[in-house]
Amino acid sequence: MGDTGSSSILVHILVVALCLTAFGFAVAAERRRSTGSIVTDSSNATFCVYDSDIATGYGVGAFLFLLSGHSLLMGVTRCMCFGAPLAPGGSRAWSIIYFASSWITFAVAEACLIAGATKNAYHTKYRDMVYAGNWTCQTLRKGVFIAGAVFVVFTMILDVYFYMYYSKATSQATKRISKTTPSVGMTGYA
Numbered sequence: 001m002g003d004t005g006s007s008s009i010l011v012h013i014l015v016v017a018l019c020l021t022a023f024g025f026a027v028a029a030e031r032r033r034s035t036g037s038i039v040t041d042s043s044n045a046t047f048c049v050y051d052s053d054i055a056t057g058y059g060v061g062a063f064l065f066l067l068s069g070h071s072l073l074m075g076v077t078r079c080m081c082f083g084a085p086l087a088p089g090g091s092r093a094w095s096i097i098y099f100a101s102s103w104i105t106f107a108v109a110e111a112c113l114i115a116g117a118t119k120n121a122y123h124t125k126y127r128d129m130v131y132a133g134n135w136t137c138q139t140l141r142k143g144v145f146i147a148g149a150v151f152v153v154f155t156m157i158l159d160v161y162f163y164m165y166y167s168k169a170t171s172q173a174t175k176r177i178s179k180t181t182p183s184v185g186m187t188g189y190a
Contacts, residue, residue, distance in 0.1 A: 008167050011076050018069030019156035022062040026113060029058035033145070034120055038136025048137035059117030059145060063110060066152055070106050077166050087172035091165045098162035105154040108163060112148030116140060121125035181187050 032055045036048040077083055081101055086092040120140045 003073035005154050008163070011073065011163060015069045015073050015159050015163070016156060018065050018072065019152055019159070022065035022069065022113075023152045023156075024060045025062035025065060026152055028144045029055040029113075029116065029120075030145035030149070032058060032141075032143070033140050036139055038137060050139075051066035051138070053121060055140075055145070056117045059113050059120065059148075062145075062148065062152065063113040063117065065075065066106070066109055066113070066155065070102070070155065070159065073163060077163065078186060084170045086166070086169040089169070089172065091169035091172060093143050095162055098158050098165060102155055102162050105151050105158055108153050109148050112144055112151060116144035116148060119144070138154040169184030 032052070034050045034053060034055060036050045039047060039049045041047075078093070080086075084096065
């Protein structure tokens with residue numbers, strides 16, 4: 001049982017570290033979003049010039065770190081479908097609730113991160129020249145990466161609780177299965 005406890009702590013540490021790294025990348029992506037400025041060149045063409053594309057890389061990095069943390073946890077627990085049976089009771093119920101909730105927050109976080117990275121890349125790489133009168137340069141809306149970062153934290157918390165209750169439910173199931181006393185009395189009649 002000591003080996004299971006140390007591996008459980010290792011899984012917790014790795015998932016938290018990967019999620020916090022994803023959170024850091026998401027915050028960095030929000031702070032480094034590309035901004036545009038209107039420029040008129042010598043031929044009187046007006047177009048937007050965007051600054052660096054670093055936020056796209058940060059957004060993709062956050063996406064990949066969150067994906068790897070969630071994949072690690074789902075690999076260890078075998079996505080709750082193919083692993084050891086869970087003992088009936090409160091731990092099993094909570095692990096199912098946290099499992100479903102973590103998948104929902106994971107999907108929202110990944111959607112925010114990849115949408116922000118894609119939209120930021122579109123503005124910095126593919127938008128080059130527009131002829132118009134009064135207009136502003138399109139940029140990524142503030143808060144897309146922060147929304148992803150918030151859902152990364154929610155996913156991390158739900159993953160930690162999911163694994164905690166999952167471990168408890170599988171260890172309770174192991175204890176119940178390894179019971180050696182018979183459940184039906186096998187005594188003879190006198």
